[in-house]
Amino acid sequence: xxxxxxxxxxxxxxxxxxxxxxxxxxxxxxxxxxxxxxxxxxxxxxxxxxxxxxxxxxxxxxxxxxxxxxxxxxxxxxxxxxxxxxxxxxxxxxxxxxxxxxxxxxxxxxxxxxxxxxxxxxxxxxxxxxxxxxxxxxxxxxxxxxxxxxxxxxxxxxxxxxxxxxxxxxxxxxxxxxxxxxxxxxxxxxxxxxxxxxxxxxxxxxxxxxxxxxxxxxxxxxxxxxxxxxxxxxxxxxxxxxxxxxxxxxxxxxxxxxxxxxxxxxxxxxxxxxxxxxxxxxxxxxxxxxxxxxxxxxxxxxxxxxxxxxxxxxxxxxxxxxxxxxxxxxxxxxxxxxxxxxxxxxxxxxxxxxxxxxxxxxxxxxxxxxxxxxxxxxxxxxxxxxxxxxxxxxxxxxxxxxxxxxxxxxxxxxxxxxxxxxxxxxxxxxxxxxxxxxxxxxxxxxxxxxxxxxxxxxxxxxxxxxxxxxxxx
Numbered sequence: 001x002x003x004x005x006x007x008x009x010x011x012x013x014x015x016x017x018x019x020x021x022x023x024x025x026x027x028x029x030x031x032x033x034x035x036x037x038x039x040x041x042x043x044x045x046x047x048x049x050x051x052x053x054x055x056x057x058x059x060x061x062x063x064x065x066x067x068x069x070x071x072x073x074x075x076x077x078x079x080x081x082x083x084x085x086x087x088x089x090x091x092x093x094x095x096x097x098x099x100x101x102x103x104x105x106x107x108x109x110x111x112x113x114x115x116x117x118x119x120x121x122x123x124x125x126x127x128x129x130x131x132x133x134x135x136x137x138x139x140x141x142x143x144x145x146x147x148x149x150x151x152x153x154x155x156x157x158x159x160x161x162x163x164x165x166x167x168x169x170x171x172x173x174x175x176x177x178x179x180x181x182x183x184x185x186x187x188x189x190x191x192x193x194x195x196x197x198x199x200x201x202x203x204x205x206x207x208x209x210x211x212x213x214x215x216x217x218x219x220x221x222x223x224x225x226x227x228x229x230x231x232x233x234x235x236x237x238x239x240x241x242x243x244x245x246x247x248x249x250x251x252x253x254x255x256x257x258x259x260x261x262x263x264x265x266x267x268x269x270x271x272x273x274x275x276x277x278x279x280x281x282x283x284x285x286x287x288x289x290x291x292x293x294x295x296x297x298x299x300x301x302x303x304x305x306x307x308x309x310x311x312x313x314x315x316x317x318x319x320x321x322x323x324x325x326x327x328x329x330x331x332x333x334x335x336x337x338x339x340x341x342x343x344x345x346x347x348x349x350x351x352x353x354x355x356x357x358x359x360x361x362x363x364x365x366x367x368x369x370x371x372x373x374x375x376x377x378x379x380x381x382x383x384x385x386x387x388x389x390x391x392x393x394x395x396x397x398x399x400x401x402x403x404x405x406x407x408x409x410x411x412x413x414x415x416x417x418x419x420x421x422x423x424x425x426x427x428x429x430x431x432x433x434x435x436x437x438x439x440x441x442x443x444x445x446x447x448x449x450x451x452x453x454x455x456x457x458x459x460x461x462x463x464x465x466x467x468x469x470x471x472x473x
Contacts, residue, residue: 027369060215089232
């Protein structure tokens, strides 16, 4: 495969298998987010619910794009991903995967609705921070902090939003429905009795939406993991999207060069001047590369990682200058640079991609994982957050909030915790019914503790594992 030496091939195969294992664990760890309400309201039998949820998770990964996946990849600095020592790349991959899997399995065993998003991002940050202490890292960069800030805000705000929106939806339902409908919607399901067909249809629809959007968001994290593995271990084949002709890059680079040359550097801060200097240097380097003869319309294998580095540095530095607001560009140049720095139609189309086989593999792993191991966390979601059994209104409200929040986050390319959005939605619906006293303090405390500990524990674990694997490999 790819003409690799035996030991490199083994490392690659084991890494991809571990990534699939992470996504499989993610599937059965997070299944409860979609199926708890339909199971506890007797809308679907458990076996039917998890199979249907698994199928929709599969569809969500396959048709949900790769924006979140690339957000995961770009959380690490360019310098860490262009390490020419393949064993260092393997150390990074193993540290990420092992720390994420260990934490996910541990929280699943104790029935805690922990976040796979927090887990993976904490693992990546731990590796990045450990990399800053490595002797070869002369620049001291280990984490793309601007991207990390985006992800933190997404993960922090989503459960608060879910809690508040569930309360609002419950309030609207109480005020807008007639008394006979309220009595039905706000009643607790009768044991082993399916709800009215229209309520059942609503709950199955919300379950389907949560499952699909969970795949489109959480599943993309697995795609991002596999791309980190492929870029780190076999960069010659995956650093760039080889289905695109590098010659097409010439027009992009010329347009960027003309626009940045019109930036008045005297009006920029010292740091932005350095960013501008970096952009111009990388543009020159890339233009030299693509002006050489390109057999089969591809860059030579040994140059692809450097080209990826240049493209990412150009994109990242343009975005920084534009965000700082001192570039003083006309609207045409501003729009061109904005498109080139952050759009799938700009230069990032050469670096931000995932092969179909990767998406299919992760889709299957997540879908199959969703079909097993669901019961522990379903019990927590369905019985232990509130002191009352889930009503139809509470289940539909929580899942509607979860589906909409995850869907919007996926569209924006931001990872979000499906677990925390749904569990906070259920908590909000419980509070809307009978106030804060309706929450089970012990369960809420455990969920909050898991939420608080996930990032520091996974950062420490992955950073330690990275140092260990660098020593061993």
